[in-house]
Amino acid sequence: MDKNSKNDQVKDDKQIGCWAKFKSLFEGRGFDLEFEYNNHRTAVAVGDNNDGYKKIDDRKSVEKRTVSESSENSLEGELAGVINFYEQFSSLGDDTKDDVDVWRRSSGVRNRVSIRPSALLTNIIEENGECEDDVELNRSPPPANIPTALIYSPPEPLELLCVFPERTSRVCAAACSAVERAGGEARSLRCARETLDALRRDNDTRVPHVIVVDARQPQQLDALLLARAIRGTKNTQHVYLIAIVKKSAYLKDEFGVLAYLEAGFNRVMVETVNTTAWCAEVLQARSSAACSRAQIAATAALAAAADRCRDLVAITDDQQRILLTNKSWCRMLGWRLEEGPRPIHEAAGGEALRLATTGARDWEAPVTLRRRAAPDPIMLPCRGATIGLTKTTSHIVFVCEPSAGEGDRGRGSLHSIRRGSLDVRSVASDGLRRTSLAKLQGLPLEAPITKVISLLSAATEGAPPSTVACIERAVDMLRTSELYSPQMRDETKLRVEDPIATDLIGALLSREQVNQNLVYMGNANVLSSRRSSNDSTVVRSQTNRTNIKHKTTGQLRELLDTALSWDFEIFRLEDLTRGRPLAHLGLALMGGRFDVCAALECDERTLLHWLTVIETNYHAVNTYHNSTHAADVLQAVAYFLEKDRLKNLLEPVEAAAALISAAAHDIDHPGTSSAFLCNARHPLAILYNDVSVLESHHAALTFKLTLNDDRVNIFKNLDRDTYKTVRHHVIDMILATEMTKHFEHLAKFVNVFYAKSSGSKEDGMHTDEPLSLDTTALSQPENVLLVKRMMIKCADVSNASRPQKFAMEWARRIAEEYFLQTDEEKAKDLPVVMPMFDRATCSIPRSQIGFIDYIIIDMMEAWAAFIDMPELVNHARSNNQHWRELDEAGVTTLADVKRVQRQNAIQAPPTTTAEPTTEE
Numbered sequence: 001m002d003k004n005s006k007n008d009q010v011k012d013d014k015q016i017g018c019w020a021k022f023k024s025l026f027e028g029r030g031f032d033l034e035f036e037y038n039n040h041r042t043a044v045a046v047g048d049n050n051d052g053y054k055k056i057d058d059r060k061s062v063e064k065r066t067v068s069e070s071s072e073n074s075l076e077g078e079l080a081g082v083i084n085f086y087e088q089f090s091s092l093g094d095d096t097k098d099d100v101d102v103w104r105r106s107s108g109v110r111n112r113v114s115i116r117p118s119a120l121l122t123n124i125i126e127e128n129g130e131c132e133d134d135v136e137l138n139r140s141p142p143p144a145n146i147p148t149a150l151i152y153s154p155p156e157p158l159e160l161l162c163v164f165p166e167r168t169s170r171v172c173a174a175a176c177s178a179v180e181r182a183g184g185e186a187r188s189l190r191c192a193r194e195t196l197d198a199l200r201r202d203n204d205t206r207v208p209h210v211i212v213v214d215a216r217q218p219q220q221l222d223a224l225l226l227a228r229a230i231r232g233t234k235n236t237q238h239v240y241l242i243a244i245v246k247k248s249a250y251l252k253d254e255f256g257v258l259a260y261l262e263a264g265f266n267r268v269m270v271e272t273v274n275t276t277a278w279c280a281e282v283l284q285a286r287s288s289a290a291c292s293r294a295q296i297a298a299t300a301a302l303a304a305a306a307d308r309c310r311d312l313v314a315i316t317d318d319q320q321r322i323l324l325t326n327k328s329w330c331r332m333l334g335w336r337l338e339e340g341p342r343p344i345h346e347a348a349g350g351e352a353l354r355l356a357t358t359g360a361r362d363w364e365a366p367v368t369l370r371r372r373a374a375p376d377p378i379m380l381p382c383r384g385a386t387i388g389l390t391k392t393t394s395h396i397v398f399v400c401e402p403s404a405g406e407g408d409r410g411r412g413s414l415h416s417i418r419r420g421s422l423d424v425r426s427v428a429s430d431g432l433r434r435t436s437l438a439k440l441q442g443l444p445l446e447a448p449i450t451k452v453i454s455l456l457s458a459a460t461e462g463a464p465p466s467t468v469a470c471i472e473r474a475v476d477m478l479r480t481s482e483l484y485s486p487q488m489r490d491e492t493k494l495r496v497e498d499p500i501a502t503d504l505i506g507a508l509l510s511r512e513q514v515n516q517n518l519v520y521m522g523n524a525n526v527l528s529s530r531r532s533s534n535d536s537t538v539v540r541s542q543t544n545r546t547n548i549k550h551k552t553t554g555q556l557r558e559l560l561d562t563a564l565s566w567d568f569e570i571f572r573l574e575d576l577t578r579g580r581p582l583a584h585l586g587l588a589l590m591g592g593r594f595d596v597c598a599a600l601e602c603d604e605r606t607l608l609h610w611l612t613v614i615e616t617n618y619h620a621v622n623t624y625h626n627s628t629h630a631a632d633v634l635q636a637v638a639y640f641l642e643k644d645r646l647k648n649l650l651e652p653v654e655a656a657a658a659l660i661s662a663a664a665h666d667i668d669h670p671g672t673s674s675a676f677l678c679n680a681r682h683p684l685a686i687l688y689n690d691v692s693v694l695e696s697h698h699a700a701l702t703f704k705l706t707l708n709d710d711r712v713n714i715f716k717n718l719d720r721d722t723y724k725t726v727r728h729h730v731i732d733m734i735l736a737t738e739m740t741k742h743f744e745h746l747a748k749f750v751n752v753f754y755a756k757s758s759g760s761k762e763d764g765m766h767t768d769e770p771l772s773l774d775t776t777a778l779s780q781p782e783n784v785l786l787v788k789r790m791m792i793k794c795a796d797v798s799n800a801s802r803p804q805k806f807a808m809e810w811a812r813r814i815a816e817e818y819f820l821q822t823d824e825e826k827a828k829d830l831p832v833v834m835p836m837f838d839r840a841t842c843s844i845p846r847s848q849i850g851f852i853d854y855i856i857i858d859m860m861e862a863w864a865a866f867i868d869m870p871e872l873v874n875h876a877r878s879n880n881q882h883w884r885e886l887d888e889a890g891v892t893t894l895a896d897v898k899r900v901q902r903q904n905a906i907q908a909p910p911t912t913t914a915e916p917t918t919e920e
């Protein structure tokens with residue numbers, strides 16, 4: 001074929017392909033069309049009301065082409081219009097390999113329809129919405145190995161359509177009579193127009209098995225043009241097309257058949273009037289057509305199956321260009337339902353792809369998939385296979401198992417988890433929910449835990465059964481929402497052996513002690529009169545109290561000089577300051593050593609006022625949760641801040657925030673627990689919805705008091721951003737003191753800063769392995785947050801890690817406070833949060849042993865190694881031992897403990913009583 005005729009052919013292709021699409025897709029539907037070619041929008045269209053053809057050039061000029069009246073409704077007329085359009089259209093470029101994109105606007109929605117004019121099979125791709133039927137049938141070649149059951153097709157009466165311009169054609173008559181002899185049915189038509197009309201009309205009911213086209217008289221019937229038009233019509237892929245040619249023409253050109261085959265004919269046949277020959281011919285054609293139809297239907301069924309499965313499926317050609325993807329693939333990776341052929345490596349990588357490219361026939365390996373909406377790839381287990389009828393590969397199939405998804409997964413098996421539905425449609429039946437869920441699925445959101453589960457799931461592939469079982473267990477645990485909820489390591493033993501410890505730890509760690517079914521108490525202020533009322537925020541005026549002068553007597557000064565030692569005499573400070581240790585110690589540490597005033601750009605006077613207001617809002621009547629406890633926690637935080645690890649880590653403003661949090665962390669503590677407040681329906685519990693009641697109140701009141709009055713507002717000179725940062729840190733640290741989240745904070749800290757050093761057992765569940773400190777994670781701010789939380793938490797319960805005499809006094813004080821709560825609960829007929837903490841029966845040593853064993857030791861070990869302060873653990877262990885000895889010695893009640901304390905005091909060198917040093 002010379003270049004000119006080739007070009008003509010190409011042009012014909014375009015015309016026919018386009019025409020066919022016009023006819024089958026747009027006719028009568030009132031579409032507005034735009035064509036995009038080589039990304040150059042220009043073009044055309046069939047007008048809304050069949051008013052002609054428009055040309056819209058570069059979206060600016062609109063040229064209307066009206067089909068002449070005379071040619072309207074005729075095949076020639078329509079073709080003429082389309083040819084006119086295409087002449088202009090093809091002048092844009094001659095690269096016929098490119099798809100032509102047609103933008104179809106209908107009901108305000110723009111759909112892209114992609115047409116490849118030069119292809120025998122015209123692809124139609126709809127960008128929005130579901131594919132149309134013809135898309136399903138056209139889009140992929142049959143797989144190489146279609147199961148025979150799927151392609152079995154029962155014999156059916158033969159349908160023949162003859163297209164012969166000559167009414168009295170003998171060839172046509174012979175063909176028709178052969179069909180009748182074979183028990184089939186024949187129709188004959190005379191022109192292309194009638195043929196195409198009939199095909200469209202009967203498209204769903206009577207698509208013939210065989211169409212015979214008379215190609216002997218091109219002037220009367222352009223057989224090649226018609227063949228292309230037929231192939232461009234819906235549901236005609238399986239039709240067996242026979243071209244009838246003259247013997248002379250047939251014999252003239254040995255490659256002449258190629259033009260027919262390219263146009264869509266299946267066979268070129270020399271004219272014959274022999275009925276027997278025709279009979280054999282049509283029977284063979286029927287069989288071939290039926291087989292082709294069954295294969296196409298089977299392909300459609302397999303494609304539908306792929307679309308409905310939750311695995312992500314992609315099929316490539318031998319060049320690894322993706323030809324077909326299923327809906328899960330599109331949803332998960334953010335692809336459109338049908339994308340033009342694109343290299344798989346744009347979407348996938350990893351071992352699976354390596355195996356696919358090295359010619360493996362069948363493989364299972366992890367694949368990494370890139371999602372359009374998310375920066376990080378996901379790793380999934382993938383099974384793949386190469387398909388080919390012969391030794392050469394025609395297709396490569398990738399089936400990737402989604403990791404845990406929504407929907408109907410079963411529990412307990414990794415397999416079932418991996419099979420968790422990614423198909424959000426399966427979990428909702430109504431369209432609205434489906435849409436919004438589908439949107440959610442497309443959001444670029446993924447929690448790290450999801451990635452972890454994906455990775456773990458991928459790691460099971462090919463792993464030994466013991467490892468798979470271990471990973472399954474791990475994934476099961478990770479899937480629970482209560483990742484950090486406390487689980488006592490030896491709960492049974494604790495319960496059986498020590499109900500007191502169980503009581504205490506249970507109360508500290510769990511909110512379940514709260515009984516929601518209580519009878520309403522009537523009076524919301526159920527706090528006893530021994531505690532200040534906090535049913536409304538208490539902002540006590542400090543006017544009659546403020547004049548604390550930063551003047552200290554010699555003794556106090558001497559004591560404060562030791563403020564940064566771990567055996568700091570906190571109770572002596574309490575005495576020397578007449579129960580106002582916080583302001584003094586705060587001024588010494590925050591104003592002096594840590595220069596919080598410089599960090600916050602406030603003067604010392606403001607700091608002094610602030611400390612005073614904060615201290616005033618602690619309840620001196622509380623035996624434990626008073627300002628001495630606040631001062632003690634402040635002192636511990638200051639001590640920790642002096643450690644090299646933290647000194648080098650925290651900015652001055654962060655250190656200031658830590659000291660502020662420590663000082664204020666229990667402000668206005670009522671001396672009863674959050675559980676008590678919830679049970680009593682206290683206004684604070686109502687205000688904070690029973691969630692983190694006390695801690696929320698401490699944080700909120702701190703800011704309320706601070707911001708209320710310029711004279712105490714230590715934040716007043718901070719710029720907006722710094723204030724926000726400080727506020728964030730203070731709130732975060734105060735909230736971290738909530739004991740129900742104890743294990744959450746501890747586990748996060750340990751997970752981030754400790755690595756298993758060696759000796760890990762195969763099942764990975766062994767917990768007593770040596771941990772080695774790894775501080776590389778400190779470069780990330782969110783991990784520094786974990787450090788700060790851990791710091792205030794350890795400070796908050798550091799009393800058990802103090803030298804023995806301090807630990808004992810704190811234990812006595814907290815026990816007293818617990819007993820008071822129990823007294824009050826009983827008096828008010830409230831549920832008793834810690835029934836074992838009854839002053840008559842409770843063993844204080846045993847409560848301390850439990851507290852140290854279950855709360856203190858692990859945490860202090862982690863923290864002590866981090867800041868290099870072994871005495872934290874040493875003191876805790878020796879206190880534990882001491883309590884055990886006291887327990888064995890029969891020490892039980894408060895009175896017993898006090899007696900021991902007195903004996904110890906007599907044995908210890910006397911301490912001088914200090915003069916009060918503050919002026920009021």
Ligand SMILES: Nc1ncnc2c1ncn2[C@@H]1O[C@@H]2COP(=O)(O)O[C@H]2[C@H]1O
Pocket residue numbers: 504508666737739796797799800810811814847848851
């Ligand atoms: N030595 C101790 N013995 C028993 N419980 C304690 C001891 N020290 C602190 N706690 C508890 O630990 C809790 C930590 O947070 P709170 O300060 O709110 O309340 C504290 C007490 O309930």
